[in-house]
Amino acid sequence: MIMDTQLASLLTAGALIVIGIFGTLFLDNLIKKVISLAFIGDGANLFLIAMGYKAGGIVYIFLPGMSMSEFSQNAAYPLPFALVLTSIVIGASTMAVMLGLIIVLNKKYGSLSASKILGDN
Amino acid sequence: MSTENLLIPLMIIIPITCALFLNLLHEKSRVVKIISVIVALLLPTIPLLANYGIQYFGGYAPLAQNPTIATGLPTFITGTALNIFHPAITYVFGSAQKLMITILGFVALFAIFISLYEVKKPSGVYIYLILMGVASVMAMLLSDDIFNLYVFFEIAALTQVGIVLVSKVKNNYETALKYLIVGSIASPMLLLGIALLLGVTGNVNITDIVYSIKTGLVDPHSPVLLMACSLIVFGWLYAAGLPPFHTIKSAMYSKALPTGAAVLQAFSVFTFVALGVIIIRIFSYLHFAEIFILGISLIAMVLGITMAITQTDFKRLIAFLAVGELGYIGVGFGLGTVFGITAGLFQAVNEAVITALLFIGFGTIMYKTKETELKKLGGMLVETPKSALLVLLAGLAMAGVPPFNAFQSKLMLVQSSLNSGLPEVAIIMVLLSIVTFMTFMRAFHTIYLRPKPADLVIENENIPKVTIVAMVCLLIICLVFGLYPQLATNYLQGLAMGIA
Amino acid sequence: MNIYDFILKKIKDVKMETGDEGPVTNISATSMLTAEITIISSLLIGVVMLRLLNRALMMALIVIVFLIIFMAMPIMPKLKREQNDSLATMSFYVIVALAIIVSLFYWGNLNV
Numbered sequence: 001m002i003m004d005t006q007l008a009s010l011l012t013a014g015a016l017i018v019i020g021i022f023g024t025l026f027l028d029n030l031i032k033k034v035i036s037l038a039f040i041g042d043g044a045n046l047f048l049i050a051m052g053y054k055a056g057g058i059v060y061i062f063l064p065g066m067s068m069s070e071f072s073q074n075a076a077y078p079l080p081f082a083l084v085l086t087s088i089v090i091g092a093s094t095m096a097v098m099l100g101l102i103i104v105l106n107k108k109y110g111s112l113s114a115s116k117i118l119g120d121n
Numbered sequence: 122m123s124t125e126n127l128l129i130p131l132m133i134i135i136p137i138t139c140a141l142f143l144n145l146l147h148e149k150s151r152v153v154k155i156i157s158v159i160v161a162l163l164l165p166t167i168p169l170l171a172n173y174g175i176q177y178f179g180g181y182a183p184l185a186q187n188p189t190i191a192t193g194l195p196t197f198i199t200g201t202a203l204n205i206f207h208p209a210i211t212y213v214f215g216s217a218q219k220l221m222i223t224i225l226g227f228v229a230l231f232a233i234f235i236s237l238y239e240v241k242k243p244s245g246v247y248i249y250l251i252l253m254g255v256a257s258v259m260a261m262l263l264s265d266d267i268f269n270l271y272v273f274f275e276i277a278a279l280t281q282v283g284i285v286l287v288s289k290v291k292n293n294y295e296t297a298l299k300y301l302i303v304g305s306i307a308s309p310m311l312l313l314g315i316a317l318l319l320g321v322t323g324n325v326n327i328t329d330i331v332y333s334i335k336t337g338l339v340d341p342h343s344p345v346l347l348m349a350c351s352l353i354v355f356g357w358l359y360a361a362g363l364p365p366f367h368t369i370k371s372a373m374y375s376k377a378l379p380t381g382a383a384v385l386q387a388f389s390v391f392t393f394v395a396l397g398v399i400i401i402r403i404f405s406y407l408h409f410a411e412i413f414i415l416g417i418s419l420i421a422m423v424l425g426i427t428m429a430i431t432q433t434d435f436k437r438l439i440a441f442l443a444v445g446e447l448g449y450i451g452v453g454f455g456l457g458t459v460f461g462i463t464a465g466l467f468q469a470v471n472e473a474v475i476t477a478l479l480f481i482g483f484g485t486i487m488y489k490t491k492e493t494e495l496k497k498l499g500g501m502l503v504e505t506p507k508s509a510l511l512v513l514l515a516g517l518a519m520a521g522v523p524p525f526n527a528f529q530s531k532l533m534l535v536q537s538s539l540n541s542g543l544p545e546v547a548i549i550m551v552l553l554s555i556v557t558f559m560t561f562m563r564a565f566h567t568i569y570l571r572p573k574p575a576d577l578v579i580e581n582e583n584i585p586k587v588t589i590v591a592m593v594c595l596l597i598i599c600l601v602f603g604l605y606p607q608l609a610t611n612y613l614q615g616l617a618m619g620i621a
Numbered sequence: 622m623n624i625y626d627f628i629l630k631k632i633k634d635v636k637m638e639t640g641d642e643g644p645v646t647n648i649s650a651t652s653m654l655t656a657e658i659t660i661i662s663s664l665l666i667g668v669v670m671l672r673l674l675n676r677a678l679m680m681a682l683i684v685i686v687f688l689i690i691f692m693a694m695p696i697m698p699k700l701k702r703e704q705n706d707s708l709a710t711m712s713f714y715v716i717v718a719l720a721i722i723v724s725l726f727y728w729g730n731l732n733v
Contacts, residue, residue: 017309024306025712030298037305044309048316068195080319083268087312090275094305097279101286101298108294118299118708299708306715344727351726355719365714368704409729413722423663424704427656431701433649496646545670549663556659563648 009050016043030102030112041091045084052080128171129214136256143245153245161233165226168219180209207326211265217616222259224470228387228477229255231591232380238587247287251384254280258388261395267315268325278304284381285373293376300369311356317349330403350404361393363421367444374440379484383477386443390473397454402620411457418451422553430560435483436493438564443476453534456541462617464533467609471526475519478595482512485584500573509569511592518599520558526602631695656697661690
């Protein structure tokens with residue numbers, strides 16, 4: 001293995017966030033802007049879940065027959081997994097509202113250009 | 122301390138449940154009215170009646186306080202820090218939370234009452250949004266769990282957008298979308314900061330994070346923690362509407378209905394407090410964090426108030442003033458002394474009340490004329506003498522004129538900055554108070570005192586009685602805190618001593 | 622040309638650029654002037670706070686800031702133009718602020 005899985009995930013998360021920020025700043029199409037924002041959110045989520053990674057870890061369910069010390073030494077950290085689910089749901093709902101607003105504004109302006117719709121008004 | 126206090130979770134659960142229920146019934150205006158009035162009355166009364174205490178959601182008290190579970194566990198759990206960590210979402214209800222949640226409840230109560238009686242057919246959706254927002258900001262104030270706080274932070278952001286969307290003010294959709302886009306850059310950064318804290322300390326409970334840092338379980342000066350601090354501070358700037366978010370925040374206020382703007386600014390003030398307290402609790406050992414908070418607060422004051430002077434729309438003017446006044450709270454936090462933080466918290470409570478009063482007061486002009494451009498208004502003193510007097514008193518209160526409450530808190534802020542050896546901060550604060558007053562007087566003069574333009578049409582004759590009553594009640598709160606500041610500071614001092 | 626006329630002219634220029642209609646009234650000119658004075662005085666008082674860091678640096682900076690302000694005289698119209706409601710400006714400043722905050726915290730906490 002060339003690179004540790006956790007490090008690879010963290011680097012991917014960083015790349016996603018940077019690409020997302022770049023897209024949000026420089027793309028004019030509103031739909032593309034929203035996709036870039038999704039990149040930022042996904043990067044943060046990936047980062048969060050990579051925090052719970054443990055090399056060679058086992059699923060954090062205490063099964064009968066397992067010794068307690070073996071479980072406590074090998075189980076992965078469960079908290080980030082639970083948190084990231086909530087965070088994904090929040091991101092999805094925010095995006096739904098954004099896309100809904102874009103539909104309304106597209107009807108009003110007949111365009112998807114951010115500089116035209118979201119200019120100084 | 123009693124852990125069996127059912128009223129603490131009910132503070133959050135009642136508004137959320139009723140909000141969801143109201144959303145379903147939004148065509149039946151009579152039922153909506155009755156339920157809204159009952160819930161609105163409950164908002165400030167539950168925190169007043171509740172006892173101080175700690176609530177553990179979905180878990181149990183720390184093992185050290187919980188011998189029934191702790192017996193029989195191996196020593197690598199009970200013998201280490203795990204023994205005192207909080208394995209639950211913890212809500213802490215202390216005296217400071219009691220005062221702030223009650224004040225938030227009062228602002229929401231008046232906003233809901235006015236919105237119910239100003240329109241013929243009350244909208245369940247609007248009340249739903251206000252209640253949802255109030256519940257989430259209350260949860261942010263109560264929560265001792267940083268991820269739970271993030272969840273409610275996002276719900277609050279969405280409800281703020283919703284409050285702007287239902288207002289029917291021109292260009293509100295554009296402003297809402299801008300707020301969402303800017304927010305979608307900022308809130309993942311806050312999440313990233315939380316993820317870094319989780320990665321370093323393995324915890325999301327703030328008390329446990331502070332314990333890990335203070336006792337040296339983690340290296341306090343590790344670069345990851347510095348990064349986490351900066352990202353959480355960035356999220357805080359967004360939540361509170363400090364620069365660079367002051368333009369979008371003030372645009373949001375100005376695109377909402379007056380009652381909506383009143384609750385929106387209360388949300389910002391208390392979100393500011395909730396996140397600011399957390400930043401100071403976790404990162405107060407980093408001297409630079411306090412310097413930064415002080416600096417950004419001064420910038421917010423200067424930019425907010427100077428932008429307010431140059432506005433031509435009175436809603437935007439008040440909105441920028443509201444953003445500028447936030448800086449005063451931040452100065453108290455940035456000074457970092459017990460007295461300074463108490464003053465900052467006191468200023469937060471005062472500002473939530475005064476700005477709500479101003480938004481509602483100037484809202485009566487919008488109610489009568491449907492006009493917000495300053496240059497098209499004039500001569501309203503004859504039309505609305507009562508509300509003009511109340512607005513004038515509110516403006517005096519905002520500028521910090523005795524005997525109102527902001528005088529006491531600004532005086533405390535000036536004293537604490539002098540005590541900390543920073544007279545310059547005191548000078549800037551006094552200077553900007555004067556400019557605030559001048560800005561307010563300019564708007565007041567243009568709207569009420571100069572001759573009425575010939576083309577100004579009065580659309581609604583009478584202002585609803587409930588609006589005037591609400592304004593008088595808010596003014597009474599201002600006067601009481603102004604005459605007896607100990608009433609508030611005694612409640613707030615405990616929290617300030619705990620974090621300074 | 623005295624300073625008042627100068628500022629009035631600058632405000633007119635800005636208004637033309639932004640496509641804002643309506644005459645420059647007495648009130649709007651006074652407001653701009655107040656904002657200008659407020660911002661200059663708070664900036665200068667703010668610089669005095671650097672005395673906690675280094676007294677010589679503070680004196681030098683006060684002179685420099687004063688000169689810069691004097692050269693760039695009506696600051697407020699420029700500042701107002703920067704704080705407009707367009708999404709492009711807003712998100713630009715948000716990203717700039719993020720970069721500044723992250724680097725400041727990293728540098729500041731290791732050095733202050």
